[in-house]
Amino acid sequence: MPCPAVVITDARGDPMITRAHVILAMVREDDVPRTLNDIAVALGAELVGDGTLVVDAVAHPLMADGASTLALAMERNAENALARTRAVSAVVAEGRRAALAPLKGGIIVRRPRYALAQLLEMFALPPSIEPGVHPTAVLHPTATIGADVSIGAFSFVGPGTRIGDRTRLLAHSTVGAGVTIGNDCLIHAGARIGDRCVLGNRLILQPNVVIGADGFGFVTPERGSVESAMETGRVEATNRTLARINSVGIVVIDDDVEIGAGTCIDRATVGTTRIGRGTKIDNLVQVGHNCSIGENCLIAGMCGLSGSVTLGDRVSLGGGVGVSDHVSIGDDAVIMARSGVAATVPAREVWGGYPAVPHREVTQQLFSARRSPRMLRDIEDLKRRLSELEQRVERS
Amino acid sequence: MTDEHIQDTVLAIVAKEARLDRASLTLDTNLSDLKIESLAMVQILFAIEEAFNVYIPQDDEHFRFATIRDVCAGVRALLAAS
Numbered sequence: 235m236p237c238p239a240v241v242i243t244d245a246r247g248d249p250m251i252t253r254a255h256v257i258l259a260m261v262r263e264d265d266v267p268r269t270l271n272d273i274a275v276a277l278g279a280e281l282v283g284d285g286t287l288v289v290d291a292v293a294h295p296l297m298a299d300g301a302s303t304l305a306l307a308m309e310r311n312a313e314n315a316l317a318r319t320r321a322v323s324a325v326v327a328e329g330r331r332a333a334l335a336p337l338k339g340g341i342i343v344r345r346p347r348y349a350l351a352q353l354l355e356m357f358a359l360p361p362s363i364e365p366g367v368h369p370t371a372v373l374h375p376t377a378t379i380g381a382d383v384s385i386g387a388f389s390f391v392g393p394g395t396r397i398g399d400r401t402r403l404l405a406h407s408t409v410g411a412g413v414t415i416g417n418d419c420l421i422h423a424g425a426r427i428g429d430r431c432v433l434g435n436r437l438i439l440q441p442n443v444v445i446g447a448d449g450f451g452f453v454t455p456e457r458g459s460v461e462s463a464m465e466t467g468r469v470e471a472t473n474r475t476l477a478r479i480n481s482v483g484i485v486v487i488d489d490d491v492e493i494g495a496g497t498c499i500d501r502a503t504v505g506t507t508r509i510g511r512g513t514k515i516d517n518l519v520q521v522g523h524n525c526s527i528g529e530n531c532l533i534a535g536m537c538g539l540s541g542s543v544t545l546g547d548r549v550s551l552g553g554g555v556g557v558s559d560h561v562s563i564g565d566d567a568v569i570m571a572r573s574g575v576a577a578t579v580p581a582r583e584v585w586g587g588y589p590a591v592p593h594r595e596v597t598q599q600l601f602s603a604r605r606s607p608r609m610l611r612d613i614e615d616l617k618r619r620l621s622e623l624e625q626r627v628e629r630s
Numbered sequence: 631m632t633d634e635h636i637q638d639t640v641l642a643i644v645a646k647e648a649r650l651d652r653a654s655l656t657l658d659t660n661l662s663d664l665k666i667e668s669l670a671m672v673q674i675l676f677a678i679e680e681a682f683n684v685y686i687p688q689d690d691e692h693f694r695f696a697t698i699r700d701v702c703a704g705v706r707a708l709l710a711a712s
Contacts, residue, residue: 593668597668597672597688598688600672600676601672601675601676601686601688604676605679605685608679608680608683
């Protein structure tokens with residue numbers, strides 16, 4: 235469905251934001267209209283009121299532009315906005331049924347963010363790409379292209395590369411030689427996939443992802459400054475020459491992985507840098523050479539994994555976490571944002587801080603730092619009182 | 631320091647640090663229902679320490695609470711001991 239250019243103006247009549255911005259998502263062109271009941275059934279959620287209401291978009295209550303928009307009011311602030319919405323139906327969290335009273339209908343969900351994921355899956359707009367190969371794309375004659383593949387403008391597919399069925403490669407993407415890409419992948423504009431890398435099925439690579447760049451490996455002919463600093467804490471040597479360690483390995487990414495914009499996954503020095511099935515990586519993450527990341531991990535933006543890091547399955551890294559080389563983090567471990575991990579983290583533990591320590595110690599460190607000024611004042615006060623006492627004793 | 635003052639102060643701190651409407655909180659509000667993140671909980675404890683000039687023991691046994699009323703009772707006990 236096309237998105238009409240409805241313009242919202244401020245008090246002075248100046249345009250503030252367009253419908254294209256405010257509507258989170260709309261019905262896909264190939265979908266039939268949905269009713270509120272359809273959506274409730276799809277979510278496995280409770281329907282309240284008129285289930286025949288037709289829904290063609292979802293939006294924040296204040297951004298809803300009419301009766302066919304379903305207001306998303308699972309969070310408290312959004313729920314409060316229902317009093318001023320133009321929508322006639324809304325989704326609210328369990329226990330918040332009363333918020334639906336002024337509306338014609340609604341849906342009550344048990345787990346709001348999971349419901350949001352399901353809703354936006356229903357309403358997401360597909361990326362803009364035509365079927366087939368764009369005339370400006372360059373495909374090597376030895377490349378094998380599967381059925382119903384889309385390849386966008388100015389893209390390149392190298393010799394011997396195989397692209398699976400229904401995979402979509404958006405504009406300005408390049409795929410090197412001997413690459414294997416599975417079925418149903420979505421590779422956004424500007425992504426780069428290096429020679430010989432192997433990508434599974436149903437991957438999503440956001441814009442400008444780089445898979446298979448060389449690892450960061452250099453070595454000095456003699457003992458260098460970093461080695462001496464690590465051994466002694468002093469700089470006892472100088473890096474006069476830096477010899478390159480070539481990366482001859484590859485990157486293997488399993489099925490159902492999503493990689494955020496601008497993220498780089500370096501190829502192994504020798505062997506494989508591996509990303510496990512279902513893992514989700516945010517924007518601007520660096521994964522160094524020879525890392526092994528397990529299944530269903532969550533890695534938030536700006537994380538940096540040095541070479542040969544091992545993450546178990548279902549590990550979660552908060553934003554900006556740095557992990558030293560050759561460190562292992564166990565299954566289900568959670569690392570707090572901005573932590574620096576330099577030691578092995580056992581499975582199912584929460585660690586944080588710099589250097590990262592178990593959560594309980596993080597809390598103690600925070601208390602110590604926060605209390606320090608007050609404790610110093612208390613010590614000064616005690617010293618003064620002790621001094622006064624001593625003087626009194628001496629006088630008596 | 632009166633119980634009323636302790637209660638008002640603790641309620642105000644929880645509302646501010648957890649970014650909640652003060653009117654939505656009562657003494658019997660269960661903290662786990664507020665879905666307060668662990669770092670926000672630490673901020674609440676910092677604010678309580680500084681508001682009442684007390685040090686909250688770092689072992690779980692001394693300062694474990696389910697409701698805001700429990701927090702107030704903990705503060706009262708620390709004030710009595712200081």
